Amino acid sequence: MKIKGINISDGRLSVLLIIVILIIDQIIKITVKTNMCLGESIRITDWFFIEFIEYIGMAYGITFFNKLVLSLFRIVLIGIIGYYICKLVKREHSRGYVVCLSIILAGASGNIFDSMFYGLIFDASTPFEVANLVPFGSGYASFLHGKVVDMFYFPLIVTTWPDWMPYWGGKEFIFFSPVFNFADCCVVVGIFVIAGYVFWNEKKQGKVEIQPPKGKEK
Numbered sequence: 001m002k003i004k005g006i007n008i009s010d011g012r013l014s015v016l017l018i019i020v021i022l023i024i025d026q027i028i029k030i031t032v033k034t035n036m037c038l039g040e041s042i043r044i045t046d047w048f049f050i051e052f053i054e055y056i057g058m059a060y061g062i063t064f065f066n067k068l069v070l071s072l073f074r075i076v077l078i079g080i081i082g083y084y085i086c087k088l089v090k091r092e093h094s095r096g097y098v099v100c101l102s103i104i105l106a107g108a109s110g111n112i113f114d115s116m117f118y119g120l121i122f123d124a125s126t127p128f129e130v131a132n133l134v135p136f137g138s139g140y141a142s143f144l145h146g147k148v149v150d151m152f153y154f155p156l157i158v159t160t161w162p163d164w165m166p167y168w169g170g171k172e173f174i175f176f177s178p179v180f181n182f183a184d185c186c187v188v189v190g191i192f193v194i195a196g197y198v199f200w201n202e203k204k205q206g207k208v209e210i211q212p213p214k215g216k217e218k
Contacts, residue, residue: 011089014102021106022113025182029114029149034132038125047156053179054125054147067115071144074112081105096197100190107186111148119146150179 008016032052036042041051056067085101119141125131141147157175161168 009089010093010095010098011086013095014085014089014098017099017102018106018109021103021183021186022110025107025110025186026113028151028182029110032151033118033122033125033149034130037127037130039127041153047154049153049155050151051153051179052125053150055150056145056147067145071112071115074108074115078105078108078112081108097194100194100197103186104190107183107190110183110186111181114148115144115146117143117146118149119143122146148181150181150184152181152185153179 032050036050036052038052038054041049043049056070081101082105085098085105088098088101118139120137120139120143121133122131122139123134124140139146154176155174157173159173161171161173163169
């Protein structure tokens with residue numbers, strides 16, 4: 001890749017992307033954590049809010065395992081993706097594929113960074129006080145037990161289920177209700193682009209033109 005006469009290899013481009021995404025992600029998270037109380041919400045539009053929450057699970061607050069197991073799983077997964085990217089850049093491969101994997105790796109790394117260090121360098125966020133930086137190791141949690149900061153909330157549709165519906169009748173329905181962060185966005189975008197590319201490529205390769213037999217000329 002060339003930018004104004006500067007040749008950038010796939011490996012350097014991958015590292016640059018990861019660093020830039022990590023910096024943006026951490027700037028957003030630290031700004032929110034040190035300026036907003038837990039649960040505080042800032043209305044941007046009717047369908048977009050900056051809402052500060054913390055979670056211990058996966059992206060969008062999904063939780064399957066305890067915090068330590070989940071953090072270790074993330075580290076192993078990041079290592080596998082990083083190793084795979086290194087293998088790709090050593091041989092000719094689609095630059096777009098490398099870029100997407102790098103974006104996914106950066107997003108996953110951003111969230112694991114929270115888990116690894118936020119509990120060590122911040123005191124606890126509460127609904128009444130914002131968090132502050134503290135001397136390393138004197139924070140609210142131990143290594144790998146920090147909480148991930150989320151802030152983007154898009155309630156695009158807010159309505160109520162019809163009363164005649166079983167179980168959900170009369171209850172509020174919100175789409176899209178999960179609160180997420182910039183790192184989550186990177187992971188999801190990278191996965192969707194790769195999935196779309198694979199689907200399109202398979203669909204393209206699956207098209208076999210069958211020519212009807214030509215009639216014999218008389």
